[in-house]
Amino acid sequence: MKRILNIIFFLAAISNFAQEKTVKDVKNNVENTISTATEVISITKILTIVVVIILTWGLMKLLDWFFKNLVKNFNRHRLKILRLQPIIKILVWTLAIYTLIITLFNPSAEAIYALMGSSALALGFALQDIVKNIFGGLLIILDRPFQIGDRINIKGNYGEVVNIGLRNTIVNTLDDNTVTIPNSAIISDSISNANSGALDCMVVVNLWLPINVDVTQIRKIVEEAAITSRYLNIDKPVTILFFDHFDDHAATKVVVKAYVLDARYEKLFEGDVTEASKKAFIEAGIYN
Amino acid sequence: MAVLDKLQNSISFLYKLFDIDEKKEVSIIEEAEEKIQLPDEYLERFTLYPIQNKDFLKNRDEELKSLELAYENWKIINSPLLVVDDPGEGGTSLLHASTYIYPTAKILETNQAIDSYKKLIGLLCNVLSIKKDFKSLKDLEKYINTSDENHVIILENIERLFIRRIRGFDLLEDFLLFLHATKTKIYWIISINKYSFYYLNRVKYFSSHFPSIIHLKPILDKQLQAEILDRNQGYQMVFLKPNNISKKIEKQLKKATKEERQVLLENLFFKKMFSFAKGNISKAILYARNSAYNVKDKTVFIKPIKIKVLDDLSLNDLFILEAIFQHRSLSIKELNIVLRNSDRQSRLSIEKLLEKQLIRPTSTINKRIEYRVNLMYLDILKELLRERLNRNFR
Numbered sequence: 001m002k003r004i005l006n007i008i009f010f011l012a013a014i015s016n017f018a019q020e021k022t023v024k025d026v027k028n029n030v031e032n033t034i035s036t037a038t039e040v041i042s043i044t045k046i047l048t049i050v051v052v053i054i055l056t057w058g059l060m061k062l063l064d065w066f067f068k069n070l071v072k073n074f075n076r077h078r079l080k081i082l083r084l085q086p087i088i089k090i091l092v093w094t095l096a097i098y099t100l101i102i103t104l105f106n107p108s109a110e111a112i113y114a115l116m117g118s119s120a121l122a123l124g125f126a127l128q129d130i131v132k133n134i135f136g137g138l139l140i141i142l143d144r145p146f147q148i149g150d151r152i153n154i155k156g157n158y159g160e161v162v163n164i165g166l167r168n169t170i171v172n173t174l175d176d177n178t179v180t181i182p183n184s185a186i187i188s189d190s191i192s193n194a195n196s197g198a199l200d201c202m203v204v205v206n207l208w209l210p211i212n213v214d215v216t217q218i219r220k221i222v223e224e225a226a227i228t229s230r231y232l233n234i235d236k237p238v239t240i241l242f243f244d245h246f247d248d249h250a251a252t253k254v255v256v257k258a259y260v261l262d263a264r265y266e267k268l269f270e271g272d273v274t275e276a277s278k279k280a281f282i283e284a285g286i287y288n
Numbered sequence: 289m290a291v292l293d294k295l296q297n298s299i300s301f302l303y304k305l306f307d308i309d310e311k312k313e314v315s316i317i318e319e320a321e322e323k324i325q326l327p328d329e330y331l332e333r334f335t336l337y338p339i340q341n342k343d344f345l346k347n348r349d350e351e352l353k354s355l356e357l358a359y360e361n362w363k364i365i366n367s368p369l370l371v372v373d374d375p376g377e378g379g380t381s382l383l384h385a386s387t388y389i390y391p392t393a394k395i396l397e398t399n400q401a402i403d404s405y406k407k408l409i410g411l412l413c414n415v416l417s418i419k420k421d422f423k424s425l426k427d428l429e430k431y432i433n434t435s436d437e438n439h440v441i442i443l444e445n446i447e448r449l450f451i452r453r454i455r456g457f458d459l460l461e462d463f464l465l466f467l468h469a470t471k472t473k474i475y476w477i478i479s480i481n482k483y484s485f486y487y488l489n490r491v492k493y494f495s496s497h498f499p500s501i502i503h504l505k506p507i508l509d510k511q512l513q514a515e516i517l518d519r520n521q522g523y524q525m526v527f528l529k530p531n532n533i534s535k536k537i538e539k540q541l542k543k544a545t546k547e548e549r550q551v552l553l554e555n556l557f558f559k560k561m562f563s564f565a566k567g568n569i570s571k572a573i574l575y576a577r578n579s580a581y582n583v584k585d586k587t588v589f590i591k592p593i594k595i596k597v598l599d600d601l602s603l604n605d606l607f608i609l610e611a612i613f614q615h616r617s618l619s620i621k622e623l624n625i626v627l628r629n630s631d632r633q634s635r636l637s638i639e640k641l642l643e644k645q646l647i648r649p650t651s652t653i654n655k656r657i658e659y660r661v662n663l664m665y666l667d668i669l670k671e672l673l674r675e676r677l678n679r680n681f682r
Binding site for chain 1: 453
């Protein structure tokens with residue numbers, strides 16, 4: 001009996017000691033965690049994050065303003081200026097993210113490699129679409145199938161590229177709609193570019209006339225309608241082509257190929273040439 | 289004052305850079321500066337008129353030699369000559385003064401638009417002293433080629449023969465055919481405005497018709513200075529401090545004696561004039577005339593003028609100025625045709641440009657009002673055409 005009691009007391013003492021040790025360990029662990037947490041999330045660090053984000057946002061807005069005004073005052077170099085905009089923006093974002101990582105974690109080189117490896121794996125699965133878009137954006141900037149200010153046609157949307165972001169590209173269509181296209185969709189699709197970084201672009205004007213017209217007379221009228229247009233880029237050639245069509249009704253299709261002085265006046269030029277030609281056709285009795 | 293101006297300019301630049309609208313419309317209307325009327329005797333010295341005699345023509349020896357050579361060449365290869373000049377560069381003076389080379393030369397000045405075959409034939413018959421009626425240029429060509437007489441004709445401003453519209457080039461093209469057909473009998477000397485030449489060259493390959501082309505060169509700064517000093521002869525020139533002056537010059541002026549100050553201000557005036565005129569004699573004369581602040585007895589006070597900055601021109605204004613510059617001058621009716629505008633639209637735009645003094649009205653022989661680009665703003669306009677309309681014109 002005495003032996004049994006001794007064993008019970010011994011076990012109770014051990015359990016008591018063990019409990020005391022666990023509480024101490026837990027206490028130590030909690031203290032350690034809290035101190036690590038305060039090290040990681042200090043007020044200084046929160047303030048740093050806020051300041052970096054505000055500064056980055058402000059800098060982005062400032063850059064937008066700056067580029068907008070540069071473009072306004074140096075119209076001739078508009079496309080060259082706009083080409084720099086996405087590159088500078090990405091640099092600013094990269095710098096901001098780098099500053100945040102360094103300030104918050106101050107990681108060692110090994111930690112960075114480990115983080116890169118694990119995040120690549122995680123991002124690969126979880127953020128597949130976003131990563132695709134970001135890499136698409138980088139590819140667009142590096143490969144340059146088009147630039148800001150270019151007139152492109154992608155997925156049936158024709159218009160001026162107004163922004164190339166990391167995730168999306170924004171196109172302003174001729175009827176003033178803003179179309180946002182994910183970059184991943186752009187790199188996997190075919191794109192037609194009307195001006196490829198140049199300020200001017202070729203405009204094709206189609207005119208339909210009766211089949212029995214005097215082509216010499218028409219050529220003169222149409223060519224002069226183009227060369228007298230205020231929107232013409234006179235430094236580039238004007239081409240006039242004739243085609244016969246016999247689909248529903250027999251007709252002569254006149255195609256005027258000319259360069260407009262600025263891609264933005266594309267439709268104005270088209271309208272101007274059509275209007276002047278039509279008036280001259282009526283005066284010459286061509287529709288009769 | 290200068291510091292305040294600089295500050296104001298810096299603020300304006302910052303507003304422009306960051307695209308902030310300056311609330312100019314609420315500012316107080318400034319009092320217009322009263323203009324001091326200068327004596328006619330002084331102003332007459334700065335009247336722009338073409339020189340008629342070689343003895344009075346200065347700084348154009350090289351061009352005169354080229355004209356002599358071109359005439360000798362015509363005697364052998366019968367090639368017409370084209371003289372390309374900017375308004376105010378002295379093209380008319382050069383051609384008039386060159387008549388010592390060919391004393392029988394007849395000058396056909398086209399200071400009005402030649403818009404019909406009848407008008408052109410009439411002018412040509414008049415200048416050739418032919419008292420016969422011709423229905424077409426072809427008939428006149430036959431008549432000239434059957435006669436034994438040789439002629440020299442100086443036709444100024446050939447750009448007045450076209451108008452930028454459909455079928456507006458017919459007269460010019462037919463005239464060029466006439467020119468080629470008669471070049472064995474007539475030595476043609478044609479002059480054209482530089483901007484019209486640029487346009488016609490691009491759309492009609494104009495220069496290919498002329499194997500000999502003379503481009504007028506800018507006059508040297510020293511020669512411009514001599515010209516202005518010459519026009520001020522008999523007057524004591526007192527140079528005043530311009531309104532906008534750099535701090536560096538302000539300091540130099542403070543340190544200088546009265547005589548040194550005058551030398552500094554004189555140099556400053558001519559420096560500003562050279563940079564404005566860019567070798568164009570008429571522009572230098574206009575600058576000097578507009579800088580004459582006051583004349584008292586035989587003393588003229590000269591204060592360099594500040595040239596306005598044209599940053600509020602709309603695209604439409606620029607198209608109008610370009611059209612006028614392309615044709616040298618245009619009437620409202622012609623402007624409607626060229627720009628395919630309504631009459632009301634053109635009138636309103638013209639009034640706006642007149643208000644800004646960018647164009648000035650001129651009246652032709654038949655009392656028709658035409659508008660020309662103000663010489664004072666010619667270079668600014670060229671720069672705007674390059675920057676905003678992407679014209680590769682220099």
